[in-house]
Amino acid sequence: MSDKVALITGITGQDGAYLAEYLLKMGYMVHGIKRRASSFNTDRIDHLYEDPHKEGRRLILHYGDMTDSLNITRIIKEVQPDEIYNLAAMSHVKVSFDTPEYTANADALGTLRILEAVRLLDLTKKTRIYQASTSELYGLVQEVPQKETTPFYPRSPYAVAKLYGYWITVNYREAYGIHANNGILFNHESPLRGETFVTRKITRAVSRIVLGHESCLYLGNLSSKRDWGHAKDYVRAMHAILQQPEPSDYVIATGITTTVRDFVRMAFAEVGVGVCFEGEGIHERAFVETVEKNKFIDVVGEEYLPIVNSLKGKTIVAVDPAYFRPTEVDLLIGDPTKSKTILGWEPEYDLPALIADMVSNDIKLTKKETYLRDGGYQTLNYYE
Numbered sequence: 365m366s367d368k369v370a371l372i373t374g375i376t377g378q379d380g381a382y383l384a385e386y387l388l389k390m391g392y393m394v395h396g397i398k399r400r401a402s403s404f405n406t407d408r409i410d411h412l413y414e415d416p417h418k419e420g421r422r423l424i425l426h427y428g429d430m431t432d433s434l435n436i437t438r439i440i441k442e443v444q445p446d447e448i449y450n451l452a453a454m455s456h457v458k459v460s461f462d463t464p465e466y467t468a469n470a471d472a473l474g475t476l477r478i479l480e481a482v483r484l485l486d487l488t489k490k491t492r493i494y495q496a497s498t499s500e501l502y503g504l505v506q507e508v509p510q511k512e513t514t515p516f517y518p519r520s521p522y523a524v525a526k527l528y529g530y531w532i533t534v535n536y537r538e539a540y541g542i543h544a545n546n547g548i549l550f551n552h553e554s555p556l557r558g559e560t561f562v563t564r565k566i567t568r569a570v571s572r573i574v575l576g577h578e579s580c581l582y583l584g585n586l587s588s589k590r591d592w593g594h595a596k597d598y599v600r601a602m603h604a605i606l607q608q609p610e611p612s613d614y615v616i617a618t619g620i621t622t623t624v625r626d627f628v629r630m631a632f633a634e635v636g637v638g639v640c641f642e643g644e645g646i647h648e649r650a651f652v653e654t655v656e657k658n659k660f661i662d663v664v665g666e667e668y669l670p671i672v673n674s675l676k677g678k679t680i681v682a683v684d685p686a687y688f689r690p691t692e693v694d695l696l697i698g699d700p701t702k703s704k705t706i707l708g709w710e711p712e713y714d715l716p717a718l719i720a721d722m723v724s725n726d727i728k729l730t731k732k733e734t735y736l737r738d739g740g741y742q743t744l745n746y747y748e
């Protein structure tokens with residue numbers, strides 16, 4: 365068991381939640397920074413939450429924001445962390461085209477604020493830093509598979525902000541000797557993934573379509589290719605990076621790439637629904653070709669068979685250009701050789717296992733919604 369103190373920015377996000385759980389299991393004292401919001405935003409870590417009045421609690425949350433230097437510095441001063449995991453970011457690539465200045469402030473300058481606080485507080489020898497860098501840095505394809513030495517060519521305000529975060533981390537390592545590291549993580553997903561990222565959007569729609577809550581999933585670019593892994597595996601790599609004697613930068617990826625279109629096929633196949641794509645560009649669509657009864661009953665349940673049978677021949681996926689990006693990243697496929705060799709990191713989930721995990725979780729959530737709807741509780745609001 366460890367007696368270390370970790371500070372996680374972005375603890376309420378997908379990775380923050382898995383990492384907090386992982387570090388708590390190892391005996392860490394975990395501090396997390398969360399933003400103030402007008403409603404609760406701690407769903408992903410509610411199971412880890414401890415009453416502030418409880419003696420000896422291991423998880424402590426602080427209000428804060430990556431755009432506020434004073435608050436970041438004060439929290440780091442109070443916490444005196446052995447390890448900082450800088451996961452907080454405006455992390456949605458498409459949204460970064462709508463909020464480029466804010467994205468630069470939170471994602472680029474936010475990283476600087478952490479590094480500079482560590483320097484000003486004389487923690488350069490004590491505190492190790494993990495920076496959440498991204499495969500989006502590679503952007504326009506220069507070389508495949510992408511590895512630590514592949515040149516960057518960012519293609520969105522998000523990726524450009526993260527490019528600054530990457531290099532300022534390298535610079536503080538070289539200038540001040542901080543154990544500052546970049547994890548260049550390829551896409552990683554889970555049942556905790558935000559609902560507007562493409563994988564979760566798909567697995568959620570699969571469950572909602574087969575349970576009769578909606579009829580069609582609208583997507584953007586079906587041909588883009590991503591190297592998708594499971595967030596649970598990727599947070600283990602973040603921790604392993606900070607345990608190395610020397611700081612460095614690591615690609616974390618599976619080495620396998622898949623199109624969005626194939627992800628859709630696989631997610632529907634997970635519930636026994638065979639879909640067929642036809643048409644091109646904005647006219648491309650997918651319709652239900654087959655239903656594998658036994659598989660459907662196993663994963664979803666016999667009582668829902670009439671719903672899925674009624675979908676045969678119907679269009680359930682269509683393209684909406686609103687989801688296209690002004691500049692796209694067409695192909696990501698990572699080479700994880702360095703992390704496998706030096707960190708000894710191996711992912712436990714492959715893509716089918718990831719999809720099975722996400723689909724089964726979304727089916728559970730949609731069934732819950734069904735029960736609430738059928739019980740007459742779905743529209744209940746504060747004023748009723």
Ligand code: NDP
Nearest residue numbers: 374376377378379429430451452453455496498549551552
């Ligand atoms: P999420 O979007 O799920 O979580 C982002 C977290 O950052 C949330 O806790 C969010 O708070 C917080 N946050 C956003 N803006 C601010 C701000 N201004 N001040 C304080 N906190 C803020 O992202 P993931 O967990 O998926 O990703 C974690 C990190 O890894 C991000 O930096 C992302 O860019 C990077 N990354 C992710 C990859 C992936 O595939 N998931 C791949 C490579 C890199 P709130 O809950 O209030 O919104």
Ligand code: GDR
Nearest residue numbers: 455457498499500550551560561562563583584585588687
């Ligand atoms: P990405 O993830 O941009 O790779 O960034 P996202 O899931 O948003 O997109 C992946 C690919 O799918 C295409 N796509 C759609 N995307 C969304 N969100 N919605 C759609 O309807 C849709 N249709 C097609 C996209 O065009 C894209 O090509 C994620 C984030 O977690 C970043 O923070 C992280 O740095 C990178 O992964 C690695």
